[in-house]
Amino acid sequence: xxxxxxxxxxxxxxxxxxxxxxxxxxxxxxxxxxxxxxxxxxxxxxxxxxxxxxxxxxxxxxxxxxxxxxxxxxxxxxxxxxxxxxxxxxxxxxxxxxxxxxxxxxxxxxxxxxxxxxxxxxxxxxxxxxxxxxxxxxxxxxxxxxxxxxxxxxxxxxxxxxxxxxxxxxxxxxxxxx
Amino acid sequence: xxxxxxxxxxxxxxxxxxxxxxxxxxxxxxxxxxxxxxxxxxxxxxxxxxxxxxxxxxxxxxxxxxxxxxxxxxxxxxxxxxxxxxxxxxxxxxxxxxxxxxxxxxxxxxxxxxxxxxxxxxxxxxxxxxxxxxxxxxxxxxxxxxxxxxxxxxxxxxxxxxx
Amino acid sequence: xxxxxxxxxxxxxxxxxxxxxxxxxxxxxxxxxxxxxxxxxxxxxxxxxxxxxxxxxxxxxxxxxxxxxxxxxxxxxxxxxxxxxxxxxxxxxxxxxxxxxxxxxxxxxxxxxxxxxxxxxxxxxxxxxxxxxxxxxxxxxxxxxxxxxxxxxxxxxxxxxxxxxxxxxxxxxxxxxxxxxxxxxxxxxxxxxxxxxxxxxxxxxxxxxxxxxxxxxxxxxxxxxxxxxxxxxxxxxxxxxxxxxxxxxxxxxxxxxxxxxxxxxxxxxxxxxxxxxxxxxxxxxxxxxxxxxxxxxxxxxxxxxxxxxxxxxxxxxxxxxxxxxxxxxxxxxxxxxxxxxxxxxxxxxxxxxxxxxxxxxxxxxxxxxxxxxxxxxxxxxxxxxxxxxxxxxxxxxxxxxxxxxxxxxxxxxxxxxxxxxxxx
Numbered sequence: 001x002x003x004x005x006x007x008x009x010x011x012x013x014x015x016x017x018x019x020x021x022x023x024x025x026x027x028x029x030x031x032x033x034x035x036x037x038x039x040x041x042x043x044x045x046x047x048x049x050x051x052x053x054x055x056x057x058x059x060x061x062x063x064x065x066x067x068x069x070x071x072x073x074x075x076x077x078x079x080x081x082x083x084x085x086x087x088x089x090x091x092x093x094x095x096x097x098x099x100x101x102x103x104x105x106x107x108x109x110x111x112x113x114x115x116x117x118x119x120x121x122x123x124x125x126x127x128x129x130x131x132x133x134x135x136x137x138x139x140x141x142x143x144x145x146x147x148x149x150x151x152x153x154x155x156x157x158x159x160x161x162x163x164x165x166x167x168x169x170x171x172x173x174x175x176x177x178x
Numbered sequence: 179x180x181x182x183x184x185x186x187x188x189x190x191x192x193x194x195x196x197x198x199x200x201x202x203x204x205x206x207x208x209x210x211x212x213x214x215x216x217x218x219x220x221x222x223x224x225x226x227x228x229x230x231x232x233x234x235x236x237x238x239x240x241x242x243x244x245x246x247x248x249x250x251x252x253x254x255x256x257x258x259x260x261x262x263x264x265x266x267x268x269x270x271x272x273x274x275x276x277x278x279x280x281x282x283x284x285x286x287x288x289x290x291x292x293x294x295x296x297x298x299x300x301x302x303x304x305x306x307x308x309x310x311x312x313x314x315x316x317x318x319x320x321x322x323x324x325x326x327x328x329x330x331x332x333x334x335x336x337x338x339x340x341x
Numbered sequence: 342x343x344x345x346x347x348x349x350x351x352x353x354x355x356x357x358x359x360x361x362x363x364x365x366x367x368x369x370x371x372x373x374x375x376x377x378x379x380x381x382x383x384x385x386x387x388x389x390x391x392x393x394x395x396x397x398x399x400x401x402x403x404x405x406x407x408x409x410x411x412x413x414x415x416x417x418x419x420x421x422x423x424x425x426x427x428x429x430x431x432x433x434x435x436x437x438x439x440x441x442x443x444x445x446x447x448x449x450x451x452x453x454x455x456x457x458x459x460x461x462x463x464x465x466x467x468x469x470x471x472x473x474x475x476x477x478x479x480x481x482x483x484x485x486x487x488x489x490x491x492x493x494x495x496x497x498x499x500x501x502x503x504x505x506x507x508x509x510x511x512x513x514x515x516x517x518x519x520x521x522x523x524x525x526x527x528x529x530x531x532x533x534x535x536x537x538x539x540x541x542x543x544x545x546x547x548x549x550x551x552x553x554x555x556x557x558x559x560x561x562x563x564x565x566x567x568x569x570x571x572x573x574x575x576x577x578x579x580x581x582x583x584x585x586x587x588x589x590x591x592x593x594x595x596x597x598x599x600x601x602x603x604x605x606x607x608x609x610x611x612x613x614x615x616x617x618x619x620x621x622x623x624x625x626x627x628x629x630x631x632x633x634x635x636x637x638x639x640x641x642x643x644x645x646x647x648x649x650x651x652x653x654x655x656x657x658x659x660x661x662x663x664x665x666x667x668x669x670x671x672x673x674x675x676x677x678x679x680x681x682x683x684x685x686x687x688x689x690x691x692x693x694x695x696x697x698x699x700x701x702x703x704x705x706x707x708x709x710x711x712x713x714x715x716x717x718x719x720x721x722x723x724x725x726x727x728x729x730x731x732x733x734x735x736x737x738x739x740x741x742x743x744x745x746x747x748x749x750x751x752x753x754x755x756x757x758x759x760x761x762x763x764x765x
Contacts, residue, residue, distance in 0.1 A: 027696045028459055057586055059701060060727035062712040069716070071695070079712065081699050081727075085586070085600075088607045092699065113589030116735040117727075124423075134371060139416040139764060140294075141259045148293055149424055149723075156293030156421075173297075176304050212391050216418055216761050217443035217524060219395075220487065224513075227490075227506035242391040257764075260396060260417040263388055289437060294421035313524060 006087045007052035009033075016046055022073075025094075032079075032092040037104050040080075040095055044110045047082060047091070055082035055091065058111035061118060063125045067151040075099035076127055080107065097127060106132040124149035197334050204248070204274065205236065205327040211247040211267065212240035215254025218281035221313040222253045230316035235323055244270040249326070250303075251319075255283035256296045268303045276330070278322055279305045282312045372402045372410045381409055386749075388417045394491060394753065395760030397734065401746070408749065411741040413734045418764040426724040430690025431457050431531060434724065439525040441726060442762035445484040447476045448704035450529040452726070455610060456700040456713040457531035460693045463665050466657045469533030470612040474649050475546070476519070476529060477611075478642040482553075483512045484705035485635050485642075489560065492632070492754035496573060501563060508556055511549050518542050532666045533659030543650070550647055557639050565633065574629040578740050578752035581626065588739060589732035592707025594756055597634045598626030604703040616645045628755040635757075665691045690719040697723075706730055706757055730763035 013033060014021050020039035025032040035043050047055045059081040066072045074096030083090050095104055106129040107114045118129045119138040126147035129135060137144065146153055161169050214222050226232050226240070233239075241247040244267045256264055268277070279299050282288035285308040287297030299305060306329060309322035368376065368383075375381045382403045388396040396417035402410040422441060426434040438453045439446040451473060458465060465473075490505035513523040518539050520526025528535050564570050580590060582598045595602060603620045605613045621637035623630030660666050667686045668679040693715030701710035707729025714723040733756045740756075741749050 028462070028698060030698060032697075057591075058589060059708065060699065060710050060712060060725070062699075062723070062725040062727075064697070064714050064723045066722075079697065079699075081710065081712070083701075085602050085607075090699070090701075092697075111589070112587045113732060113735075116731060117589075120731075137416075139419040141416070148421065151427075154293070155291075155424060155428055157291040158287065158297045160291070174301050176300060176302050213389065215396055217440055220443060220524065223491075224506055224509065228503050229507065229510045255418065255420055257417060257419055259419065260388065263396075263417070267389060289440065290420050290422075290425060292421040292425050294419050294424075315523065 003086065004051040006089075007050070009047065009053055009055075009091050012050065012053060013043055013046065016050075017043055030090070030092060032094050034094045034096070037095050037097060040093065041105045041107060041110065043093065044080065044082075044107045047093075048110055053084065054086050055084045057083040057085055058107075058113045058117075059083045059090065061107075061114060061121060063121045063127060063149075065125060065149070065151045072096055076102050076125060078104060078121065078127060102127040103130055104128075105130050108132060123147070126150065198331075201331045201333060205330050207236045207238070208248045208276070208327075208330075209239065209241050209246065210237055210249040210251050211244055211271070212242045213250055213252065213267070215252070215256065215260070216283070218253035218284070218313045221316060222251060222280065222319065225316035225319050230320060232320065232323070235320065235327070237323070244268075245272055247271060248274065249276050249278060251278045251280050252284040252299045252303075252305075253280040255288060255290060256299050256302070257294050258296060261296050261302050264299065265302050276307075276326055277303055277305045278307045278309065278326055280309045280319060280322070281314055282310060284308075285310060288312060368400075368412075371412055372400075375404070375409070376402050380404075388414075391495075394758055397753075397758070397760055399749075401749075403746070406745045406747075408741050408744055408746065411738045411749070413738050415731075415734055415760065415763050418760045420761075420765065422765045423724055423726065427721060430719045431693065431721065432686070432690055434721070435530050436525070436527045438726075439527050440761065441765050442704060442706065442709070442728065442730070442759050443524065444487050444759055445480045445705045446525050446527075447480040447529050448702065448709060449726075450527060451477060451611075452700055452702050452704070452709050452711040453713075453724075454529050454531045455702065456698055456711040456724075457693070459698045459700055460696065460713055460715055461531070461665060461691065463532050463662060464660050465533055465611070466660060467612075467654045468656045469658050469660075471649050471653050472534050472538060472658065473529055473611050474613065474616070475646055475653075476534070478646045478649070479512055479515065481642045481705045482639055483509060483516075485639050486512075488635065488705075488754075488757045489632075492751075492757075493564065495750050495754045496570070498563065498570070501560060504556070504559065508553065511545075511552070515542065515545050515549065518545065530659070532662070533657070535659070537658045538653075546646070546650060550643060550650070553643060554640070557636065561636060565636070571629065573748075574632060574751055574755070575625075575627055577628045577744065577748045578631075578755060579625060579627045580736070580740055584739070585626070585736070588736040590707070590736050591729055591732070592703065592705070593634045593638060594631055594707065594733060596620065597623030597630035599624055604701060604708060608701075610700075610702055616648050618645050628751050631755040631757075692717060692719055693721070695722075701727075704729065706759065706762065707733065709762075726765055728762045728765065730758040730760070733758050734763050 010024055017039055020036050020043055021033055023034035047053050062079045064077040066075055076097040078095045080093040118132055121127050122135050123137040123139050279285045284299045287295055307322050307326045309318055311318050376383055384401045384403055387398040398414040400412040401408055422437050425437055438449040441449045486505040486509050490502040493501035516526055517523050520528040580598050582600045585595045585598050599622055618641045621634045623634050663682040667683050672679040695715055695717040697714040699712045701708050710727040712725040716722045741752055
């Protein structure tokens, strides 16, 4: 079977969507394409469908919160990790979202695997995926308030009990009586 | 000692023997609820399986239904989403019932001191025996079970009637 | 979908059930319209259930015995490990990663260690790489044994459970020799492994290698050609290759559908390219193929361990870069730099650059990936783990449609989910 020759993904995406690519980062043999949030679905479809690229497997969608450093062009970053099984190579697409409107189009139409991954990001970070068929909480209880993995959300820990603060902690700690 | 012994007067020796008999029966075949949550469940399964056989101590099988079991071994971390379920299961169990908190996460929250894990299952249900370890070795779990048996042998009928 | 034999008029919700109407509304888009009128039954399976491997809740919409929709509900074991890692230094985060996929703890350690090494540019000596391969393959055998035991137990073959856990005791003894702990050893750390192989490890491994193939033959004798097993597992829970790739299935479940993708072969790590082993592939993608692929993988893991055992090179077991790896205690008495490094590493920890990396390895369940983003300081900004069970549970909703409830137990078992892995 004839396998089409592998293309350079950066050049191919820049050629097809010149306005979409905001930045290219190379770090430790990984390539990251920073994409404009409006163009993410078109670039994703292009990368999956084009001969020579065929990124057919969505490995992961992760989210990052740059609070309180704010040293990136947006508070939130969403990274799509793609894998091409045919050419055995990976690439990362990154999207930066502003703090007041963390909304991005869903890629469920391109890779159905994105369904639960995007639900988890909505649950943990509060980023809304437009067009998602079923955007509700997946890991936290349905009536939970807030988004735990944001950097300004508290860890929610309990003070460690030592012998000097045993009584104080026991006053507030709920113990089941029966 | 309560109602029974005052009515019986100098026949208190009967209640003592009755206590021993009842407690012996309770410890002889205490069936745990099939309730493994996380990693401690694997060690609980290993304790139930070949090398460290818990059937020697009467725990031949785990019952899936809470109404048929006497003991709930909370094996693993209890998260805030799971907490109401644990409470409901404990409420569904019939008296007499005992709780063994297996592992660090069930005893005190363990390694996890954050928003998602209940810091010790004794915040939800009253615990009789705590077994420490992450996860506890099968021998430790068996020691915990035997400690529970000793505690049960020390219980008396009068307390039970008063409840 | 089977056409109903008797024409059923959709029944309006009776008055006594009106109190539940609100919660039924929440399911409006998720279950089919027939559930809204009461034609099909909604059954809740779990979270406390003997056959869901852990605390998984499945909301089933049933048309008689047949499943119309299956909605998995996870999160009952969500421990906030990712948030906890953000408040710990890199070395202290390693024991937390152990407890995600608790049947294969060294795989989680490995993926985190690889990510930290990639981020910081740390080297790993040859000896550590070979020891890591041995540990990973032992972990794979360990995980497949638990899977086989619980899957067979769910399907009714209870003695296989006892056999598998008996074999596991030898493996756990070996893990205890290495790290002091039966499970959760945190043995694989950034830079190499925690400590050198003790003297009794290699003889124990030899004995295990000679003893185990006979046991795999035993399991095959009980199950592989058993007509009951074949009847219950063939043709059930079929995953088409394209569907599997699209849904994010990976590992043995994907290889059973015929997709030849194994990260150990295609993007090797830790020296896997040096070992000669086959990747078993299935044909039909049903429960039987997933079972048989894993049995063959048990044998392949033994092959890899045999090759790795023969040439374990000498040298350091962990990187000697003292900026990242604490010095051994003997050195502390002799060198001032060692004391300073020791102090700095155990109080503050080492710094990683403000960049992101993604590493994926082949865990016994599938592809586990670690996304690590540093801050330039000693704590990570974000550690995200893409775990295979999370994807498989979401795929389970699609695979289970059209089957009977009795087959569902077999499907859940064959897809090999671990709830700690899925919920983290």
